[in-house]
Amino acid sequence: MKLKTWILTCLMVLLFAKGSSAEVLSVDIFGPGQTKVNILVLPARGPAGPGSSALAKSFSETVQSDIGYLPFLRLAYMNEVLGGDPSRGLRAEDIDFKPLQLGRIDLVMTVGGRGQEIEARVYETYSRKLLLGKAYSQVDEGGVALVADRFCAQLMRVLTGKSGFFDSTLAFSKKVNGGKELFTASALGRGLTQITSDGGFNVSPNWAKDGRYVAYTNISDKGHRLGIWDRNKRQSRLRKFGGNVAISPTYTPDGRIAISLSINGHPDIYLLDQNMNPGQPIAPSWAISVSPSFDLSGRKMVFCSGRLGGPQIFMLNRDTGAVERITYEGTYNTRPSLSPDGRFVVFARLTADGQRIFIRDLVANQERQITFGPGNDEDPSFDPDGYFVSFASSRNGGTKIFVTTRYGDPAKQIPTGAGDAMAPAWGVAPALD
Incomplete structure (x- = not known):
């Protein structure tokens, strides 16, 4: 099934806070010295809490595998966050960013889904800004890896301005x-x-x-x-x-x-x-x-x-x-x-x-x-x-x-x-x- 049939809507890319002069986190992959950015992928959830679809969990696992190919990102673990999972949903208002900041987590990703629908968002923990948000529809088992790859391409583009590896x-x-x-x-x-x-x-x-x-x-x-x-x-x-x-x-x-x-x-x-x-x-x-x-x-x-x-x-x-x-x-x-x-x-x-x-x-x-x-x-x-x-x-x-x-x-x-x-x-x- 072609990718355009999966994309329900593009929620947001590079959302800047109104009136804020703060810059969104970016990574210069060509500059001297390569500082790793810590990203935590939270457990996949359903729209109203635990119980996400198997496809959403597979999407989350594939994204984490893809991130392993990007040396400027480091996958963080839940035991690095005081108190465990700091979220009760997918949106910024559902996340307690303080323990993430204390754990030196730079980015946090939420994943949710029901049936053949998948949602994913990436937030910058210190500014609480949404860097990337996507929703996908009609995703089947054979297409979940491609959807995950496309999400990672967009994340890499947001962070670095480049996405040649995935594209x-x-x-x-x-x-x-x-x-x-x-x-x-x-x-x-x-x-x-x-x-x-x-x-x-x-x-x-x-x-x-x-x-x-x-x-x-x-x-x-x-x-x-x-x-x-x-x-x-x-x-x-x-x-x-x-x-x-x-x-x-x-x-x-x-x-x-x-x-x-x-x-x-x-x-x-x-x-x-x-x-x-x-x-x-x-x-x-x-x-x-x-x-x-x-x-x-x-x-x-x-x-x-x-x-x-x-x-x-x-x-x-x-x-x-x-x-x-x-x-x-x-x-x-x-x-x-x-x-x-x-x-x-x-x-x-x-x-x-x-x-x-x-x-x-x-x-x-x-x-x-x-x-x-x-x-x-x-x-x-x-x-x-x-x-x-x-x-x-x-x-x-x-x-x-x-x-x-x-x-x-x-x-x-x-x-x-x-x-x-x-x-x-x-x-x-x-x-x-």
Whole structure:
């Protein structure tokens, strides 16, 4: 059932007290230092007290699970509040905020429901302001997780101004029948769907900026081919190029594809025209150049190249044609992903302990390691906000997809079903009908 049939009414978003100059609590997820905000989710209630529906309880549990992916929020427990549950209902007038304030609880969430109806509100405890309130109707068991995800997206947007984690889709490669096919799922692993059935090995997916297309490489007995999956048509098309290499296709912000082709005998990065024909190589070199990644302006491109020896990360200024070396540490740096604002690049580095993910601040000219294994951590990808980073890791046996932040917060695994999952690529989710 589509989301719009569930939404009965939007009660309130960002309600400011009349005549008050106090600012509503906000979180700068990009600022220096990450102070955690304490949030307490009160037990689900019925409209007139205890006895809420099973769906409301499931909604509450799912919201708390979702909050676990947000490192700037800390789930508080009832034993941190003097006297236990300080509420007798869902509204501000039904809550005693004093014990919450004494327990250093910043936000409190109330949940209630009857039958297929769910209500949820989040209050700032010190100002007693309602930050977010939603009511949902016609929610069934299969839709409660999606409703909870949407509520968390709106809460994140209220607190941070961003919601890319919840408003995004992951594409990744999984083993199927001796080969690899592409799958998609939400950033929370919901809606896991196989999207290709080409045979061979489908690798290196990359989303168009509007979330409609996925470009990828198909490797089979027919050689390397560029694959493009259309979300609207639910089908793929494959194209062969001259040479024996066609790898790491990447969409530019204006919808073109940059891809590494071996037209002249070694892989160079080419920009395809509207008819999918390559022009002259960009950032040409005698050495292999692969894995292009662009900022939102499309003027900056990072890529991996062996032009100075082992694989290192470089940046092309497309306005001037100048190429700048980005990585100097390590002898094997690959798979760069550039943040939307063009300030940060994440990449995989081979260390003595295996592959690890590093991040480089191109403005401060500083570098940090943000994953620490065990096993190998590879294929990093920025989320649409440039805050979260997905990657593939063998830390738990096999290969699975994990998510951290650009600050290196503890990684959490994304559910992707049975079997290995690798090469995650982050894109925007389609608009809800």
